[in-house]
Amino acid sequence: MIRKLTKNDHEKVMGFLSEERALNLFIIGDIENFGYETNFQEIWGEWNKDGHMIAVLLRYKGNFIPYAKGPFDVEGFAKIISSVENFQILSGKEDIIDQFSDYIYSNKKKGMYFAEMIDGEALGLNLDREDIRIAEDEDVDTIFSLRERIEEFSGSMASRDSMLHSIQSKTGRTYFIKEGDIAITSVSTTAENSMSAMVVGVCTDTDHRNKGLASRCLSALCDDVLKEGKT
Structure with a gap:
């Protein structure tokens, strides 16, 4: 089940995202700075039948970032993204973004390396x-x-x-x-x-x-x- 998230979901959302906090820095930062109820930002979550969060999708203006740790409703997220008129960029982990290729066409792709400093x-x-x-x-x-x-x-x-x-x-x-x-x-x-x-x-x-x-x-x-x- 996919539904729009609210401030009441905040603790579960942050717990879910913080396991890969560096990879999710944009989602975490945007939520901390702008919250769940602005006209330029929306956040959706997907929940499995046991009530556990399995995926998150953030919209910041025309930019979208999906995040999941395993299988998720790619088509459901793609429908949300495609419904936004000013859609510009879909970004995130390559193995997640690649799953949208059957639903969202793009002739541009930019890969980047990732490094994290902890010490x-x-x-x-x-x-x-x-x-x-x-x-x-x-x-x-x-x-x-x-x-x-x-x-x-x-x-x-x-x-x-x-x-x-x-x-x-x-x-x-x-x-x-x-x-x-x-x-x-x-x-x-x-x-x-x-x-x-x-x-x-x-x-x-x-x-x-x-x-x-x-x-x-x-x-x-x-x-x-x-x-x-x-x-």
Whole structure:
């Protein structure tokens, strides 16, 4: 049985998602930050005949993320997704997403690797924090200008508004280094929640590469996240 979830389901939902908390950081973060009753976010759950949750589907605007630990009603989820006019992206674990191929057509697929940091000491983080700053509202323009100069980010959907929102809502943070008034390296997190954070936007201006600047920023950021009990 598939039904829309409410705040009354929160404890069971988080218990279900937290077993793979890093993989589910977007679902967990969106639920913690926006809840179950907004016009841009909806969450559905599937329950088996014994009353146990077996799958979750989250809609954030036009983006959908399904999650399951075993067999689930793929067709039922696909009907929900197809009913949304502004459907844009279906993302998640490859073995789950592949099951939708018979129901949702797409000629685009982008695979990514996944890595989780749980122990900074084992990786020998460089904790030299000289010149490293944590971005505030007034730093967004110089950091975003840096990203616009990076060729590899040319197709990014990120925006100044989304970066500003992440800082203000504390769903993300950015560590950066400046030369004069210009940001020359930065690293960020997104989808931060009580359990985990995702690293994004690691970049250094072309003229300042191979000096370990991004590595120092990333080390400082990861050290702080780990100290907060997150992965």
